[in-house]
Amino acid sequence: MKNRILIISREFGSGGRTVGKAVAQRLRIPCYDSELIQKIAEESGFTEGYVARREESAPAGFMSSALASRAFGPTNEDYLWEVQRKVILDLAGQGPCVIVGRCADYILQNEADCLKAFIHASLEYRAERIVRVYGEREESPEQRIREKDKRRAAYHRFYTNMKWGYAKNYHVSLDSQALGIEGCADVLQMLYEKSGKMSE
Amino acid sequence: MKNRILIISREFGSGGRTVGKAVAQRLRIPCYDSELIQKIAEESGFTEGYVARREESAPAGFMSSALASRAFGPTNEDYLWEVQRKVILDLAGQGPCVIVGRCADYILQNEADCLKAFIHASLEYRAERIVRVYGEREESPEQRIREKDKRRAAYHRFYTNMKWGYAKNYHVSLDSQALGIEGCADVLQMLYEKSGKMSE
Numbered sequence: 001m002k003n004r005i006l007i008i009s010r011e012f013g014s015g016g017r018t019v020g021k022a023v024a025q026r027l028r029i030p031c032y033d034s035e036l037i038q039k040i041a042e043e044s045g046f047t048e049g050y051v052a053r054r055e056e057s058a059p060a061g062f063m064s065s066a067l068a069s070r071a072f073g074p075t076n077e078d079y080l081w082e083v084q085r086k087v088i089l090d091l092a093g094q095g096p097c098v099i100v101g102r103c104a105d106y107i108l109q110n111e112a113d114c115l116k117a118f119i120h121a122s123l124e125y126r127a128e129r130i131v132r133v134y135g136e137r138e139e140s141p142e143q144r145i146r147e148k149d150k151r152r153a154a155y156h157r158f159y160t161n162m163k164w165g166y167a168k169n170y171h172v173s174l175d176s177q178a179l180g181i182e183g184c185a186d187v188l189q190m191l192y193e194k195s196g197k198m199s200e
Numbered sequence: 201m202k203n204r205i206l207i208i209s210r211e212f213g214s215g216g217r218t219v220g221k222a223v224a225q226r227l228r229i230p231c232y233d234s235e236l237i238q239k240i241a242e243e244s245g246f247t248e249g250y251v252a253r254r255e256e257s258a259p260a261g262f263m264s265s266a267l268a269s270r271a272f273g274p275t276n277e278d279y280l281w282e283v284q285r286k287v288i289l290d291l292a293g294q295g296p297c298v299i300v301g302r303c304a305d306y307i308l309q310n311e312a313d314c315l316k317a318f319i320h321a322s323l324e325y326r327a328e329r330i331v332r333v334y335g336e337r338e339e340s341p342e343q344r345i346r347e348k349d350k351r352r353a354a355y356h357r358f359y360t361n362m363k364w365g366y367a368k369n370y371h372v373s374l375d376s377q378a379l380g381i382e383g384c385a386d387v388l389q390m391l392y393e394k395s396g397k398m399s400e
Contacts, residue, residue: 115378120368167365167373168320172387178315178371183394187372187387194383 002113006098006192007105009118011165012148013126013134013141015176015184016119017100022185024098027192032091033100036084039091044083051080081159105169106160115192118170119184121177202313206298206392207305209318211365212348213326213334213341215376215384216319217300222385224298227392232291233300236284239291244283251280281359305369306360315392318370319384321377 006023010016017033024031041048088104091097092112099108105116121129127141136144153164162169172191174184206223210216217233224231232239241248288304291297292312299308305316321329327341336344353364362369372391374384 118367118373122368165367167318167367167370168322168375170367170373171375171378173318173367173370173373175368175371179391179395183391186390186394190386190390191379191383194386195379 002111003092003094004096004115004192004195005092005104005108005112006115006117006188007108008098008100008188009105009116009170010101011120011126012152013130013145014119014121015129015133015181018181019119019174019176019184019188020098020100022181023188023192026185026189027096027098029096029098031098031100036087036091036099036102039087040080040084043087044080046076046080103156103160106156106162113195115172115188115195116170117188118165118167118173119176120165120173121175125177202311203292203294204296204315204392204395205292205304205308205312206315206317206388207308208298208300208388209305209316209370210301211320211326212352213330213345214319214321215329215333215381218381219319219374219376219384219388220298220300222381223388223392226385226389227296227298229296229298231298231300236287236291236299236302239287240280240284243287244280246276246280303356303360306356306362313395315372315388315395316370317388318365318367318373319376320365320373321375325377 006020006027008016008020010019020033021031037048037051040046041051044051084102085107088099088102088107089111091099092104092108105114108114123142123145126145130136130141130145131138156162156164167173172187174187176184179187206220206227208216208220210219220233221231237248237251240246241251244251284302285307288299288302288307289311291299292304292308305314308314323342323345326345330336330341330345331338356362356364367373372387374387376384379387
């Protein structure tokens with residue numbers, strides 16, 4: 001039987017990572033988030049800082065590079081995508097787990113028994129949250145979130161051809177502002193445990 | 201305190217109406233679906249058949265009429281929208297309930313304590329389901345669903361300016377094919393009961 005993997009895609013600042021950690025703790029299974037960056041860095045030979053910057057929350061140079069002509073062979077982004085794909089497939093093969101972000105839903109769609117979740121919240125809530133929880137500077141957090149949203153959407157569209165934030169891409173989408181972090185974790189825990197019973 | 205209303209938007213054939221009825225039965229509150237058509241017909245003076253046809257699953261003439269120039273005053277669609285708005289506001293004022301479809305999420309956004317849900321499923325699942333459950337004819341159900349999807353999306357966009365099927369429009373979006381009708385009902389019951397506790 002394929003391993004059951006809870007995959008969480010999330011808007012920047014929505015608390016999706018915190019939801020993932022909470023569910024993993026309750027289910028007593030590992031949660032891969034920043035651990036993914038470490039593993040991708042190890043496998044690729046790039047530094048963790050470089051991997052983190054060239055991923056979903058990539059800096060401004062990302063788009064021009066990612067969308068550049070392949071006339072001179074694969075770009076760094078293409079190479080990182082291949083390493084990322086391999087790391088995620090390896091982890092999913094090791095046992096049930098939670099994976100946050102990194103297009104894992106797309107990479108694992110035919111390779112694991114996936115429960116695909118999307119966590120979102122309003123711009124205002126996320127702006128307040130990244131200042132309060134991440135300790136980000138208080139100047140115009142909305143503008144920074146808008147830019148991250150744009151890049152994340154473009155990154156997903158480029159590598160997966162899926163529309164970011166579209167409900168049909170996921171088994172369950174949750175508003176962390178309305179339902180709370182714990183409320184989202186309750187739903188995902190219930191669905192994960194239920195799907196286990198269904199497939200056993 | 202405002203009444204708690206569970207509002208279910210759904211793709212045609214996804215079983216969203218069945219989910220709504222199941223949750224309402226468990227919560228022992230009314231569920232308004234075809235009852236809405238009756239009430240809108242009573243209030244507007246149109247027949248139920250006319251109201252049903254001119255609503256979300258409107259026939260081909262709908263778009264040209266709905267998008268027609270208002271130079272000669274409001275169209276029948278505008279008049280029906282106003283009646284629908286009044287009927288939904290009245291029902292929401294009477295007590296906790298489940299309302300299926302009819303842009304109730306938009307109409308009640310500032311008028312009730314809403315839990316907004318969206319039920320979706322793949323085209324293949326819905327095609328199989330409308331033949332099996334609704335007894336629809338077996339010729340090309342996919343094509344009929346595609347047309348209904350298009351009209352429902354256009355109807356919502358026109359009256360609410362919201363993108364149909366976009367996760368951020370809802371507190372919770374669920375795939376009825378992956379999670380099952382009962383699985384969707386479990387999630388909505390839990391969230392409804394929890395939100396009750398939160399606001400009490």
